[in-house]
Amino acid sequence: MKTRYILALVTLVFLFGCNANNSQQSEDNKPTIVATTSIVADMAKNICADFANVQSLMGPGVDPHLYKASHGDIESLSGADVILYNGLHLEGKMSEILEKLKASKTVIALSDGVDPSLIRTINEEADVHDPHIWFDISMWSKGVAHVGKQLQEKFPDHKTIIEERTNTYLHQMDSVHLACLQTVESLPVEKRILITSHDAFEYFGRSYNFKVRGLQGISTLSESGLKDVTDMVNFIIDNEIKAVFVENSVPQKALRSVIDGCKSKGHDVTVGGELFSDALGADRTPEGTYLGMIYYNVETVTNALK
Amino acid sequence: MEPSVETHNLTVIYDKKPAIWNIDFTLPTGKIIGIMGPNGSGKSTLLKAIMGIIEPNIGYSKVFDKELDDVRTRVSYVPQRQSVDWDFPASVWDVVAMGRFATKGLFKRLSKEDNDIITESLAKVNMTPFTNRQISQLSGGQQQRVFLARALAQNADLYLMDEPFVGVDAATEQAIINLLKSMRDAGKTLLVVHHDLHTAQDYFEHMVLLNSRLVAEGPTDEVFTQEILTETYGGTLTTLSKVASALKEKDFPMRHK
Amino acid sequence: MNFFTEIASFFTFSEPNVKVVFWGSLILCSISGLVGTFTLLRKRSLIGDVISHSVLPGIALAFIIGQQKNPLYLIIGATVTGWISTYLVDYITKHSKIKNDTAIALILSVFFGVGVLLLTHIQHSGNASQSGLDQFIFGRASAMNMSDVWLFIIVGSIITLLVVVFFRGLSLLSFDESYSQSIGFPNELLKLVLSITTVVTVAMGVQAVGVVLMSALLITPAACAKFWTNKIIPMAILAVVLSGVSGVLGSAISYTYNGMPTGPWIVVVISLFAFISAFIGSKHGLLKKYIQRAKNNTKILRENTIKLFFNPDTLGETTFQFEDIFEKSNMQRGTLKKGLKLLKSDDLITLDNGTYTTTEEGINEAKAIVRKHRLWELYISRFMHLQPDHVHDDAEGIEHVITPEIEKELEKELDFPTKDPHDSDIPY
Numbered sequence: 001m002k003t004r005y006i007l008a009l010v011t012l013v014f015l016f017g018c019n020a021n022n023s024q025q026s027e028d029n030k031p032t033i034v035a036t037t038s039i040v041a042d043m044a045k046n047i048c049a050d051f052a053n054v055q056s057l058m059g060p061g062v063d064p065h066l067y068k069a070s071h072g073d074i075e076s077l078s079g080a081d082v083i084l085y086n087g088l089h090l091e092g093k094m095s096e097i098l099e100k101l102k103a104s105k106t107v108i109a110l111s112d113g114v115d116p117s118l119i120r121t122i123n124e125e126a127d128v129h130d131p132h133i134w135f136d137i138s139m140w141s142k143g144v145a146h147v148g149k150q151l152q153e154k155f156p157d158h159k160t161i162i163e164e165r166t167n168t169y170l171h172q173m174d175s176v177h178l179a180c181l182q183t184v185e186s187l188p189v190e191k192r193i194l195i196t197s198h199d200a201f202e203y204f205g206r207s208y209n210f211k212v213r214g215l216q217g218i219s220t221l222s223e224s225g226l227k228d229v230t231d232m233v234n235f236i237i238d239n240e241i242k243a244v245f246v247e248n249s250v251p252q253k254a255l256r257s258v259i260d261g262c263k264s265k266g267h268d269v270t271v272g273g274e275l276f277s278d279a280l281g282a283d284r285t286p287e288g289t290y291l292g293m294i295y296y297n298v299e300t301v302t303n304a305l306k
Numbered sequence: 307m308e309p310s311v312e313t314h315n316l317t318v319i320y321d322k323k324p325a326i327w328n329i330d331f332t333l334p335t336g337k338i339i340g341i342m343g344p345n346g347s348g349k350s351t352l353l354k355a356i357m358g359i360i361e362p363n364i365g366y367s368k369v370f371d372k373e374l375d376d377v378r379t380r381v382s383y384v385p386q387r388q389s390v391d392w393d394f395p396a397s398v399w400d401v402v403a404m405g406r407f408a409t410k411g412l413f414k415r416l417s418k419e420d421n422d423i424i425t426e427s428l429a430k431v432n433m434t435p436f437t438n439r440q441i442s443q444l445s446g447g448q449q450q451r452v453f454l455a456r457a458l459a460q461n462a463d464l465y466l467m468d469e470p471f472v473g474v475d476a477a478t479e480q481a482i483i484n485l486l487k488s489m490r491d492a493g494k495t496l497l498v499v500h501h502d503l504h505t506a507q508d509y510f511e512h513m514v515l516l517n518s519r520l521v522a523e524g525p526t527d528e529v530f531t532q533e534i535l536t537e538t539y540g541g542t543l544t545t546l547s548k549v550a551s552a553l554k555e556k557d558f559p560m561r562h563k
Numbered sequence: 564m565n566f567f568t569e570i571a572s573f574f575t576f577s578e579p580n581v582k583v584v585f586w587g588s589l590i591l592c593s594i595s596g597l598v599g600t601f602t603l604l605r606k607r608s609l610i611g612d613v614i615s616h617s618v619l620p621g622i623a624l625a626f627i628i629g630q631q632k633n634p635l636y637l638i639i640g641a642t643v644t645g646w647i648s649t650y651l652v653d654y655i656t657k658h659s660k661i662k663n664d665t666a667i668a669l670i671l672s673v674f675f676g677v678g679v680l681l682l683t684h685i686q687h688s689g690n691a692s693q694s695g696l697d698q699f700i701f702g703r704a705s706a707m708n709m710s711d712v713w714l715f716i717i718v719g720s721i722i723t724l725l726v727v728v729f730f731r732g733l734s735l736l737s738f739d740e741s742y743s744q745s746i747g748f749p750n751e752l753l754k755l756v757l758s759i760t761t762v763v764t765v766a767m768g769v770q771a772v773g774v775v776l777m778s779a780l781l782i783t784p785a786a787c788a789k790f791w792t793n794k795i796i797p798m799a800i801l802a803v804v805l806s807g808v809s810g811v812l813g814s815a816i817s818y819t820y821n822g823m824p825t826g827p828w829i830v831v832v833i834s835l836f837a838f839i840s841a842f843i844g845s846k847h848g849l850l851k852k853y854i855q856r857a858k859n860n861t862k863i864l865r866e867n868t869i870k871l872f873f874n875p876d877t878l879g880e881t882t883f884q885f886e887d888i889f890e891k892s893n894m895q896r897g898t899l900k901k902g903l904k905l906l907k908s909d910d911l912i913t914l915d916n917g918t919y920t921t922t923e924e925g926i927n928e929a930k931a932i933v934r935k936h937r938l939w940e941l942y943i944s945r946f947m948h949l950q951p952d953h954v955h956d957d958a959e960g961i962e963h964v965i966t967p968e969i970e971k972e973l974e975k976e977l978d979f980p981t982k983d984p985h986d987s988d989i990p991y
Binding site for chain 1: 569578579580581583584673683686687688698701703704705706707708709814817818819820821822823824825
């Protein structure tokens with residue numbers, strides 16, 4: 001008889017685990033576009049919101065490197081007309097699913113629109129790429145343009161509006177990029193050293209002339225070793241860096257142990273702010289949009305290091 | 307003259323089947339008493355219930371006319387040899403020393419007196435040359451003697467032994483029964499679960515015959531009869547067992563204390 | 564070499580983070596070795612695995628409920644579910660038809676599954692910056708900080724105190740539970756102490772080595788120690804030492820290169836210790852067995868070879884060519900050659916121009932072996948009533964084992980006989 005209680009518990013757990021994501025069942029006839037990360041979704045919303053329902057699998061603050069698609073996510077993807085994703089293995093644990101879906105759906109990667117020679121590779125065999133391309137606005141523009149074109153082909157009825165919206169978005173991106181450049185001017189080059197939890201900001205560094213260093217590698221999957229921590233401590237001390245930056249989608253503990261290490265060695269380094277790395281901020285905040293997020297990062301970093 | 311062990315309506319139920327049922331007896335002191343019955347008749351269970359290792363579902367038992375907890379220091383239990391993993395990192399001395407824990411408790415250190423008692427106990431069972439031997443290196447008979455020495459070290463008045471002659475060579479068996487007899491002569495009471503009918507009459511002056519229920523109890527020459535033995539050992543499906551099986555099958559609840 | 568300079572710099576504590584990880588791993592691992600000793604002795608090694616997998620949902624729940632990254636809260640959560648899981652395993656085993664190992668598999672997988680479920684839920688909720696829970700699966704020793712270490716010290720001291728104070732009771736409980744009960748020891752209390760200390764140890768330990776590897780850290784040190792000692796106190800101490808050393812060495816190794824995880828290295832080190840111990844350990848080690856066996860084989864070969872030189876007529880010197888002696892024996896050529904070499908190096912025979920001759924010592928040796936052989940034949944034919952033609956093979960094996968003491972007993976028992984069952988003389 002006690003076994004029945006166990007079985008009941010197990011079934012309950014099972015049911016709980018199977019609760020579907022809030023997937024909008026489109027009652028209207030609008031096409032559904034599903035984006036993986038919040039950054040990709042932001043772009044999609046800007047371009048397609050007039051004529052399509054845009055869904056984002058990952059909400060604010062969610063780490064795309066570790067994200068495993070749930071049952072509800074699979075349902076959403078199956079019901080989508082178009083699937084948009086970042087590419088370059090950012091959505092590391094979803095690559096198989098995305099591959100499978102390519103056979104039956106329109107699946108577009110932003111990275112496909114980017115000039116391959118600009119993409120940073122990590123290893124000697126040059127097959128592991130740094131996927132954080134959205135931090136280079138000019139690179140991301142190419143990706144956005146690529147998606148825009150693909151969408152025009154997919155939805156010929158909405159060709160005009162798509163083209164219009166894409167251009168508007170691209171213009172906005174240009175202006176923000178200029179604003180960022182101006183803001184950064186106020187920080188002397190020697191002070192432009194950006195330390196974060198993981199290696200997400202290389203393209204950012206390229207765009208705004210920062211030296212960049214992350215504690216973990218390009219994916220949050222890898223554990224930072226003891227040596228990585230001590231090397232970072234010494235790097236901070238040697239370069240007299242006054243602030244490091246935690247990230248919204250990555251655990252802070254490792255970076256904090258770096259800060260403790262510096263303090264023990266007599267160097268006072270603080271948390272300059274929380275940057276948005278692989279995900280946007282909360283909805284209805286300025287950082288909840290791609291452009292808002294980029295500008296916020298630039299401002300925060302510049303002010304903290306001044 | 308206080309009885310050694312008394313049981314009243316003692317019943318233990320395992321998994322809805324009674325292992326022992328309604329056991330009622332009063333045993334004398336100063337005798338070697340054998341508890342016998344076929345396999346599965348509840349002999350070990352009876353000992354464990356008296357020792358408080360198993361809670362009886364119904365009924366109770368008394369030792370020296372008192373609750374067990376009041377007289378624990380006067381009672382020594384020798385479990386079945388196979389109930390223990392002899393690969394344990396302990397020497398012969400270590401095991402026998404456990405006999406002194408009964409009086410010393412969880413924390414008190416062993417004194418010189420205690421050590422003397424341990425040495426003596428080892429000598430009584432002829433295990434002195436093996437004092438520092440690791441227990442896994444002992445033969446079956448030697449292991450049994452170590453258990454016995456542990457019980458002796460407790461200096462109790464009542465000894466409950468579960469199958470002390472199983473897997474033991476003839477010489478050891480002889481030595482053990484001689485030791486038990488000398489203990490009896492010194493006024494101790496010994497309650498021994500035994501399996502071998504051939505030696506029962508030689509070893510025991512008093513017997514308890516069990517087959518989940520009490521078949522008979524009394525001096526050996528009174529109960530060691532053909533009739534009683536047949537009742538104890540003959541036929542596996544007595545009415546009681548049939549009822550027990552039926553109860554279990556239909557999932558009837560057993561009455562509880 | 565780079566590797567060694569890094570190891571050296573590890574131990575000089577030139578880096579404050581190194582100091583933290585050093586002490587943290589040392590303390591965690593040592594406690595684990597101590598508590599694991601009893602887990603092993605009570606034959607509940609699998610329970611250690613259940614606990615370590617079952618702490619995961621507790622950690623996740625503690626985070627969901629408290630939204631706290633405070634390690635104390637997480638440990639409490641871990642302890643709760645870890646403890647519930649052991650309780651459930653025992654309960655299911657006792658009160659249902661499900662056997663112990665089935666119950667273990669059931670509870671382990673259900674709890675771990677729920678844990679992963681909850682983790683995924685947390686991941687989807689976007690609070691990752693506060694949690695870092697995913698890293699409990701494999702541990703994140705490199706991110707240890709001083710408050711973690713202080714927690715380990717305080718909790719670890721309490722655990723050590725409990726184990727030391729109750730050591731006698733715990734040992735007896737592990738060896739003979741029913742006897743322990745019979746002398747009135749508070750078994751329920753002792754079991755509770757043990758299960759709580761084990762669960763708390765696991766809850767703390769998963770931070771260093773993670774959920775998946777924690778059971779190794781619990782059991783392996785004790786298993787390793789068992790190869791070196793037959794007494795429980797040395798075993799416990801050795802387990803603590805081995806475990807602590809592995810903690811430190813593992814951390815040191817993980818420090819030598821970038822990107823190396825600490826937890827897995829600790830487990831690699833202690834596992835290596837265990838493998839080596841299984842081989843060369845002074846108690847039950849394989850190497851010792853092999854060496855003993857080799858020694859035995861040499862002795863047997865020697866005696867079998869010199870036996871061939873026994874002269875039944877003169878009881879004195881014999882001379883053989885190799886081919887003659889080869890024919891007489893039923894050994895392989897190579898084996899015989901080896902045997903002859905042994906005899907020569909022991910001065911039992913001399914070799915001159917291809918001819919082997921027994922020395923004085925060799926003659927005595929041959930007589931001795933034959934005597935033992937024939938005594939034994941007589942013994943078993945007389946006392947076991949075996950036919951004379953059956954006794955030879957048995958004696959072939961036993962003759963090598965008969966010590967001088969046994970020989971004397973045989974002679975006495977047989978009343979100093981002069982003839983064996985085949986009516987040959989027994990040489991004296």
